[in-house]
Amino acid sequence: MMKKFLQLGYILIGCSPLFAQTEKPSDIFWKNLEKHCGKAYEGKLAEHIKRDDFAGKKLTMHVKSCSENEIKIPFNVGDNYSRTWVLTKNDGIITLKHDHRHEDGTSDSITYYGGTNTNYGFKDFQTFPADQETANLIDYASTNIWWITLDDNVFSYNLQKAGSKNQFNVFFDLTKEIKTPPAPWGWGKAR
Template identity: 55%
Template sequence: MKKTLFLCCMLFSVLIFAQEKSGAKQFWENLQKHCGKSFEGEVIEGTENDAFRNKKLVMHVRNCDENTIRIPFFVADDKSRTWVLTYENDRIQLKHDHRHEDGSEDKVTQYGGITSNSGSPTLQFFPADQQTCDLIPNAAANVWWITLDEKSFTYNLRRIGSDRLFTVKFDLTKTVATPSAPWGWKD
């Protein structure tokens, strides 16, 4: 009887602990499951003449460690963009690392934001941070968000107070060939 009661208490403790993980932590762990994999995407929302339409779009969850996930985002042969996610103090930060073909930083790089709360396991919001406001004054009203479920990853941008909306959706049910290193990286 004591053994059964002990096992029940242990199981209950495990269930309570699992439920105590924040949305940010669950989101982080779910994204890490895709490390090393590449996925093709498509523009769902955006202007008709944006630079991403009708091009092959690939994200590669290339580098994961305990607190940083780097996801290069390729637009056809353009390997200049990497989304850098950092997990710290139950918040996630999104930065955009832009590079030239020689690997040097673009003058417009390292913009993004940090979540204002722990979010949910499937959705994280990133309002523009002060560095972004200083670097790109028009982007002060930017909000980025990422949705993540078993089937898809979406990257979104909305400029509040404008019609600007951009969404690219990646199919997580089918991996694609891993591309070569993004600009500024080595294989």
């Protein structure tokens, strides 16, 4: 009788929600970002940021392309459509790369830099320390850390350079969808 009771106990414990496989935080983050696919939003720089190349220009993001393992988000500064954030997911780990293009669609000489999260992150926060490819391409960016936050109201893109007291932060209001901006430079060509 005791043996059957113990066997039943092991079966019940194995079926317990405590032992059930839980969804990775990165997968929750990914699904929540996919909800915005096809939508565009306007952003604002953090108040402390003073960049002449961004001053007075409309900042937009467009979650333009979503697949199981890749999300492309063009980030536009005024009529400059050169930037696309490319997120990829491999075994639950997310990578961020920056695809920069010229107006004719060709790659910029500095493109596809970024990093890969070292773990699953959080459902509303993913971080991307600079990878070796970035260090080889842009030596001064070898200690960069990018991060993205995402909740029901705000998507933020952020950058901290080691040794700098300044951060780059841009916040997009997810509660106010805007008209879809023009396609980024090079869209439709091999990307």
